[in-house]
Amino acid sequence: MTSSLPAAVLWDMDGTLVDTEPYWMAAETPLVERFGGTWSHEQALQLVGRGLSDSARVLQDAGVKMSIPDIIDALTDSVMASLAANGVPFRPGARELLADLRAQGVKTALVTMSVRRMADSVVERIDFDAFDVVIAGDEATRPKPYPDAYLQACTMLGVDPADTVAIEDSPNGLRAAVASGAVSLGVPLLLSLTGVGAHELWPTLDGRTTDDLRALHAAHAPAGSRR
CATH class of the missing domain: 3.40.50.1000 (HAD superfamily/HAD-like)
Incomplete structure (x- = not known):
């Protein structure tokens, strides 16, 4: 050429x-359920490609009673733990x-x-x-x-x-x-x-x-x- x-x-x-999208989805579900809510695959798809602050607001609307920085930290900690356990997919x-x-x-x-x-x-x-x-x-x-x-x-x-x-x-x-x-x-x-x-x-x-x-x-x- x-x-x-x-x-x-x-x-x-x-x-x-x-x-890593499955890692993020696996982190979101228990976070919502901790506050008595439910989280579907369709809801998780709405967060794909969004900024984490925007995603945290959606999770707050789903019932997560945490601040935006705390939600971001919780999700990030979970995904990083999956990376440490499973490597880079x-x-x-x-x-x-x-x-x-x-x-x-x-x-x-x-x-x-x-x-x-x-x-x-x-x-x-x-x-x-x-x-x-x-x-x-x-x-x-x-x-x-x-x-x-x-x-x-x-x-x-x-x-x-x-x-x-x-x-x-x-x-x-x-x-x-x-x-x-x-x-x-x-x-x-x-x-x-x-x-x-x-x-x-x-x-x-x-x-x-x-x-x-x-x-x-x-x-x-x-x-x-x-x-």
């Missing part, structure tokens, strides 16, 4: 890089693609709505130097679906969003990526991404390489992009 590599690839974490092809990007010298950022200590617990369990920059939910000026976290990552990397590829699994996350100006790739997990605005939807990252992301960016980068 003659087109150049994207300047950076920006990764969502939960549901995109790692399949990479989505198919995600680790391999990330490693290939690093081998090719492409900058990478992790852009997640999980808090910093949760993000660090995942990154620390990856057996290579995976990311140049991590933007966590407690560092973003506004949560997804706002583009702030992606724009913050681009600023820290010193790249134009139009020269990047962002990978997301949820509608909220994908809306944030699209709004940032990145070439946006949707890899759905629990929720449909049809009609959300992705430049492309791939059913999986399994078997994908840096060359595939190069071709994706070349096909969809806006006119005037230096790439």
Whole structure:
């Protein structure tokens, strides 16, 4: 291929890089039940891709009589315990693609709505130097679906969003990526991404390489992009 590599690839974490959504759902149910409420799978799906403060408000509405920071801490503690017990559950092809990007010298950022200590617990369990920059939910000026976290990552990397590829699994996350100006790739997990605005939807990252992301960016980068 003659087109150049994207300047950076920006990764969502939960549901995109790692399949931790079951861990979050497993943390939510007992928390609601502790206060006498019930929590369905359909309710849990409403929290996928949302900022943790927004999710905590939904849990308060479901009867959890705790402050927003305490809810976030309780959920995060539970998910981190699952990670410690079970390891990092990479989505198919995600680790391999990330490693290939690093081998090719492409900058990478992790852009997640999980808090910093949760993000660090995942990154620390990856057996290579995976990311140049991590933007966590407690560092973003506004949560997804706002583009702030992606724009913050681009600023820290010193790249134009139009020269990047962002990978997301949820509608909220994908809306944030699209709004940032990145070439946006949707890899759905629990929720449909049809009609959300992705430049492309791939059913999986399994078997994908840096060359595939190069071709994706070349096909969809806006006119005037230096790439």
